[in-house]
Amino acid sequence: MSNQNKEYTEIINIIENKRWDKLKYSLADMHAAEIVDIIRILDNDKNKSILFRLLSTEKAAYVFSELDSNEQESLIYSMNDNELKDLIHEMSPDDRISLLEELPSDITKKIFSLMKETDLNITRQLLGYPEDSVGRIMTPEYIDVNPDFTIKQTLEYIREFGKDSETFEVIYVVGKNDILLGYILLKDLLFAKNEEETIKDLMHTDIIYLSVYSDQEEAVKVGRKYDLLYIPVVDSKNALIGIVTIDDIFDIAEEEDTEDFHKLGAISVDDDFSGNIKQASVFTLYKKRIMWLFILVFINIISGYFIGLFTETISKYVSLIFFLPLLIDSAGNAGAQSSTLIIRSLSIGYVKKSDWLFMLGKEILISAALGLTMGLTVSLLAIFRGGLTIAFVVSLSMILVVIIGSLIGLCLPFIFVKLKKDPTTSSVPLVTSICDISGTSIYLFLATVILSKFGG
């Protein structure tokens, strides 16, 4: 793997010198994912399309499905109808769906018109399932057998009809109307002592499956929990209609985690943005950031308003200002910590919506311990800088600020869940800004009250 960059440079040289015969030879030994890299590096559209035509149809289909939609679009324009037809036919049904979802409508129409009858039926059916549902990522390329088959019959059946299946490791057992009954492993077939035994006798019934209408997030949760490489998909009548493979689930999990990272960093999220900031345009990245910066302005103006209420105290005891960033930020930092912990736990499934009261109780204990430690620490600093009374104000504020910041960080994600929104909407900057308001107010309020009594 370490020689990859060198290898890429060689290939690029071959292409730039137009040595197509040598290129074809080199491409045969390369993995499709590496060819995708090469296509990305090339800046000449014509070279891209020549390289693409030199691939075997099977490899071409794989390479094509890995490209971004604008790259796919420009390749489609360089193909004639027959080439496009073969390519579309060779793609797996789930890849075909993602292609159709992303292309402009005139190209989708053209593709539909070129599609073979069987492909068309499968595609129409998959497109009927809601966006982000399991139906959109499943493939109908699996093997299913009848429980009354013997092992011998099953092996023959696989040889005859299994050619397009994505897996041979698992064979699904279905009853009348394709109702999913269980599964059998190829292992069981290969190592069975008696070829006349029936599937019924050998099949496993501890089967895990997904509903075709489930959200893809559900597929990720099931994939994580059960360590399966293939998960069968059933319709509302429990009939087997597809399988989902773990590599697709892995991709979805990665996209979801990227989305969560971005949301947590107060970056707007949409389906067109993969997170590749090297390729994204300056304008795209501007758009993804400006909204939240804007919203947070208004929250901070509230903060400013609260400070404004206490200008009298501040101008009387200017040394209070010295501790302002410390107290504001400690509230925000404690809030950032608790919100990050709870958001990740909610998304993995460690914590459920209904756990909010338990988690709140726990957070009160944790934040009290954190607040006391922090309060004690800053009291030492504050004595030197502002004297005993200021030290008292600062430590007491620190304790309260850490507790309240932590609780805001914990509760905000639960509130978003309650409002049927993604808990990750409570980003770290949002939590921080809200905590800042409470930090500022608590500190200046306590200062005003305490100093007006004991201060001087």
Place this chain on the structure above:
Amino acid sequence: MSNQNKEYTEIINIIENKRWDKLKYSLADMHAAEIVDIIRILDNDKNKSILFRLLSTEKAAYVFSELDSNEQESLIYSMNDNELKDLIHEMSPDDRISLLEELPSDITKKIFSLMKETDLNITRQLLGYPEDSVGRIMTPEYIDVNPDFTIKQTLEYIREFGKDSETFEVIYVVGKNDILLGYILLKDLLFAKNEEETIKDLMHTDIIYLSVYSDQEEAVKVGRKYDLLYIPVVDSKNALIGIVTIDDIFDIAEEEDTEDFHKLGAISVDDDFSGNIKQASVFTLYKKRIMWLFILVFINIISGYFIGLFTETISKYVSLIFFLPLLIDSAGNAGAQSSTLIIRSLSIGYVKKSDWLFMLGKEILISAALGLTMGLTVSLLAIFRGGLTIAFVVSLSMILVVIIGSLIGLCLPFIFVKLKKDPTTSSVPLVTSICDISGTSIYLFLATVILSKFGG
């Protein structure tokens, strides 16, 4: 899947009523991952161990490897030597390694003494690879064949020696000294026209592999890129010594993402903490948070120090305070955004270390656009609140603060990479706190300079 909670309640009832015969029957149909759930719900150690003994050895091994180390420990204490011996033998080699890594040394010693000779050899070998290396998660249970084998011989070989293999989908082809030459799919064997063809003629050579010494992160990257369900692992002489399956890689990816989330939220990370905050103790969670809260205190004291330099300006123009939270936080928010984007891109591999200059150039453009928009917005607010001169100070500060905050957020992760640290160490709270210092200083410095000339 929706009836899962109901099903669990039933099983718990059966256990609490000690109806063991019925339990055994119910367990047979349940997936191992669900049995793990049940064991977790049970609070009686004796019931746990009875339930565990009712499982088939194969299922028991799987259930066992999914449990946390303290749960494993208490089950081990309830087993006699023979039971433990069978269990250890049935576990897959990579699961055995993670068990041995986490148990106290007296139990590991006992397990070593009970292990069968062949298991012992494999285990000793895997333990020889560095922690977090691919060697620790690979399994030696794969099938490899000679390129001179015919298809018929290969199928016979699989039937005879493949029993323990984790996959039949892919069969690896090795030459002299086990040098990895390529692979062949079971599909190719099943659908070959002529059983006398040799593997050499059919094998694929576009093979992707991992080095046994590579970091597990490398396995995640390769797994993401190539969409493979199994990746072969070679030693320094290119000899095939194991395979890694995608479900293990998926688990590692998830753990890494959880770690990244926590680091980004300024929470300390170590191997003992899975991120399950519902199960973790108050003290554990306290420990994970106090360190960063503490470190950030010192950064905020610098912030306070800078404010202290400008007390004269502040007491003269108290309305400046109104905009302080806004400017401080906008710097921090812009920094949080750019650091989140760059950190995720570095971890997925969209951006490389060497891209820093390109990304810096891009960020200057983006942040300038963001800064100008924000500056314009707040200028309108500031005119109402503080008059023209203050509005000028505030807008100019806003522009600079957003640009500098964004650049700090971009550069800090690269600096950590340069120092050979994880870029995620530059957490959002750390970036925010550092941005706050610059935000405060820029604002108050500009205010002092401009107001001393034009102010009043």
